[in-house]
Amino acid sequence: MTQLTAAGLTLELGPDGPLTQRLATALRDAVRAGSLAPGAALPPSRLLAAELGCSRWVVTEAYGQLVAEGYLQATTGSATTVRDLGGVAPLGPLGPPPSRPRPRYDLTPGFGDVSMFPRTRWLEAYRRAVMDRPTAMLADRSPVGTLSARTVLTDYLLRARQVREDPTQVVITTGAGASVGWISRVLHTLSHRRIGVEDPSWSGLRDTAERAGLEMVPIGVDDQGLRVRELDDHPDVRVVLCTPTHQFPLGVALSPDRRLELIKWADRVDGVIIEDDYDAEFRYDRRPVGSLQGMAPDRVVLVGSVSQSLGPMINVGWAILPQWLIMRILADGLDAGTGPSVFGFEALSIMIAEGWYERHLRALRTSYRRRRENLVSAITAMLPDCTISGMAAGTQLIMELPQGVDVAAVVRRAAGNDVGVAPLDRYRLAADLPSALVIGYGNLREDRENEAIGRLAAAIRGA
Ligand SMILES: Cc1ncc(COP(=O)(O)O)c(C=O)c1O
Incomplete structure (x- = not known):
């Protein structure tokens, strides 16, 4: 997801697919989320196209699609505006549901390597x-x-x-x-x-x-x-x-x-x-x-x-x-x-x-063990103030953060760095828990461990 501002609009553009579709999705999401309010005028297609560095056709197509879906209205001679949906979100065209791509450095626990x-x-x-x-x-x-x-x-x-x-x-x-x-x-x-x-x-x-x-x-x-x-x-x-x-x-x-x-x-x-x-x-x-x-x-x-x-x-x-x-x-x-x-x-x-x-389990075990060892070495080298716990098992480990570090801010900054990770307190009911992250490696591609921990270290330093 890339956030950009063009012609006064702030849009979250997805990474995949033709630009027309990505633009239409970003505009539709903005209307649904209310960041484009009813009645708001969209920038002229020529201007938006110039700022996005694409042909004007891309923008008119995206606008046209959302007019057809009922999110926008076009009046000849004046700006395209956001329709008042009256609390009803019209259905988009049938197609694959918008999938949130998993982060490139996925340390979210609970996933195996499919x-x-x-x-x-x-x-x-x-x-x-x-x-x-x-x-x-x-x-x-x-x-x-x-x-x-x-x-x-x-x-x-x-x-x-x-x-x-x-x-x-x-x-x-x-x-x-x-x-x-x-x-x-x-x-x-x-x-x-x-x-x-x-x-x-x-x-x-x-x-x-x-x-x-x-x-x-x-x-x-x-x-x-x-x-x-x-x-x-x-x-x-x-x-x-x-x-x-x-x-x-x-x-x-x-x-x-x-x-x-x-x-x-x-x-x-x-x-x-x-x-x-x-x-x-x-x-x-x-x-x-x-x-x-x-x-x-x-x-x-x-x-x-x-x-x-x-x-x-x-x-x-x-x-x-x-x-x-x-x-x-x-x-x-x-x-x-x-x-x-x-x-x-x-x-x-x-x-x-x-x-x-069982042969498949052996292959997974070998790969997970390597990922874990690589992660532990990377953490020891790059984050010596963090403490690792959890047995050499499964697909997750616990990394306790130094005193005073704001875990939620680390998770947010890591997400901005394309690293997915979960705070330990996501799993809590009432317990007093240390400030820690749960680091999963089931879905982290082998050979990305150093880069993932490097990015996480940057998120911790900046938090
Ligand atoms: C603690 C725990 N138990 C069990 C499961 C598996 O649940 P299910 O078999 O319903 O997918 C998971 C999946 O992430 C889990 O984290």
């Missing part, structure tokens, strides 16, 4: 799922998929995450968010009204629990992970949502003592732990710790998805439920909500069975 998506393998797996599976499957909208696909998944989860289950305990969903929303609805019907959530944590999951009717109760996190004892301050809380293997965003693991404490808490209150197994496959210094579910399959619901490994567009996730919960769901006939395309799940099971999924 440019590494194994297109050929996925296509082959999907082709086989469509060609080889029985015709009856075409009529199926089962939330559990086929037994063979579920068995492949449970074998994989046992191998990779030490998850203890059998295929009857799997429900397939469109992702971790969908799983948490659905489980929260089920728990609501079982009289749960409040849910403990990590503070800080990703709003994407906890909000789905809230939308399902559970009130959120923030529970603090320290260098040992979730502060389990705080749960005792809330006797009416018997469900907790957490990321034991790799806390998002702080990047700590739940310590062995706290793992046991949490399971004991759940036993004592007859509670449920929802384990978000997000990015657990990515640990760089040693094997990831096994899932909490493997230690307490009767107390833990494990949710996972391929959003971080293949991409959120695949829309495949799973929930592994304790037997008693499955029994309740079956007995009460509770609706499992919307599952993903059964073919999508079948294709994933073929990717796993062929070894393609």
